[in-house]
Amino acid sequence: MxxxxxxxxxxxxxxxxxxxxxxxxxxxxxxxxxxxxxxxxxxxxxxxxxLRAAGAGPxxxxxxxxxxxxxxxxxxxxxxxxxxxxxxxxxxxxxxxxxxxxRPLPAARGFAVPDRPAVRLRTLADVSAYAKAEGVTLRIDGTEVQVRRPKAMARSAARRRNPVRTQDLRPARTGLRARRRPRETACDGYRRALAAHREAAPPSRVDPGIAEAVERQNRAMRELSRRAFPEPDVVPDDAPAPIEQARAQRRRQAAVTEAAALRRARQERAVPDVRYGGRCPGAGCAAAHGLSQLSEL
Known part of the structure; x- marks a missing residue:
């Protein structure tokens, strides 16, 4: 190109x-x-x-x-x-x-001054002195220039391979000291000033009528809270749970029903039935008849 x-x-x-x-x-x-x-x-x-003549090479x-x-x-x-x-x-x-x-070459050469070829300004001090002598106002160029800066946490490969190991040379603590409170370590003047401040502070004065009104209001609020959110009944620790009570009651009812069915079956087996021609039904029929009645209950 x-x-x-x-x-x-x-x-x-x-x-x-x-x-x-x-x-x-x-x-x-x-x-x-x-x-x-x-x-x-x-x-x-x-x-x-x-070793070679000037101009040789790339x-x-x-x-x-x-x-x-x-x-x-x-x-x-x-x-x-x-x-x-x-x-x-x-x-x-x-x-x-x-x-x-x-860039260093023009800086070493210096800056020329108009109409004065022999004068060269090489440093900032020379520029300031010339401007002060000639009554020239200087302006600073604040243009931002983008530069490349190394990363703050960048480390070389050699340092990563061979990290520097530091050793703590501070004396080790033999025990932890209890933290002291400021009032315990305060001077006598601070304590006297604190005691004088407490004595000079006036006691709180509350109107008895206001205190009584506040107490009535608190009692009314507690009563409303008790009505809105009643406390549940206290169940002793050894008392069975409501679900266990319901299951026990159902088991008792089932036992009573079963006993009544068995008694009815025995009575029917002892008394002749007209459906069987005045004969007593067999034990199997009586048991089946009692179980059918039990299932109907």
């Missing part, structure tokens, strides 16, 4: 904030310090000097001019590194490294 259009757009003064002529001068001034710092970092990383994803442009646009508009990465067909981490490399 070609990035010529992105370079042309970012080099416009509306985005980078400086004219193209000033941009050319800035690139020429910053190229030598950037190259020197780059060679120093590579020498420190390798541990020795260069090319940079962002050339030096593009690095200066993305730094100016990011500082002027606080533009996200992801957006610049899309414009220059690279990654956000590459944009972040480019801004980190180029």
């Amino acid at each position: 070609k990035t010529g259009w992105a370079r042309a757009a970012c080099s416009d003064s509306a985005l980078c904030g400086i004219s193209k002529g000033h941009l050319g001068v800035l690139v020429a001034e910053l190229a030598e310090p950037w190259q020197a710092r780059r060679e120093s970092e590579l020498r420190e990383r390798r541990g020795h000097g260069r 090319d940079h994803q962002l050339v030096f001019v593009d690095r200066v442009l993305v730094t100016l646009v990011a500082l002027r508009w606080a533009l996200s590194h992801r957006v610049l990465a899309v414009l220059f067909a690279t990654s956000a981490s590459t944009i972040g490294r480019a801004v980190g490399e180029i």
Whole structure:
């Protein structure tokens, strides 16, 4: 993907904030310090000097001019590194490294003062002193810049594998002391003041008529509550439950009915019946007849 259009757009003064002529001068001034710092970092990383000629090896994803442009646009508009990465067909981490490399160079170069090329403002103290001497009003830019911060509870893998074990060096308690009350540990002055306050407090004075009216009202409310919600009959602990009483009564009634049926059956068996021609029915018939009467009862 070609990035010529992105370079042309970012080099416009509306985005980078400086004219193209000033941009050319800035690139020429910053190229030598950037190259020197780059060679120093590579020498420190390798541990020795260069073995191949300058220019050998892979090319940079962002050339030096593009690095200066993305730094100016990011500082002027606080533009996200992801957006610049899309414009220059690279990654956000590459944009972040480019801004980190180029940003210290203009700061060390200093800020130029209009109509005074020899004056350079490198620190905030220099800017404040110049504004005070020239009567210039300073304005602070409070634009919020989104930054990436590490998580509060993030831990490295090595720390998870080898956690730090702490040891409590405080002396152990031999026993628990009883909690003291504030009045027990109070000074004598506090106790005297508390006693004087209690003596000076006037006793409560209640009108006897009001107290009697309140008592009558309470008795009336208790009587209404007793009528509305009567107390159930108290059943002794050894008394059988109502269900058990009903079952016992039914068993007694069944026994009385069975005894009456048996007596009737015996009487009918002793007296001749006309249905059997004046003969006495057998024991089986009498029993069946008595059981049928028992079932009818």
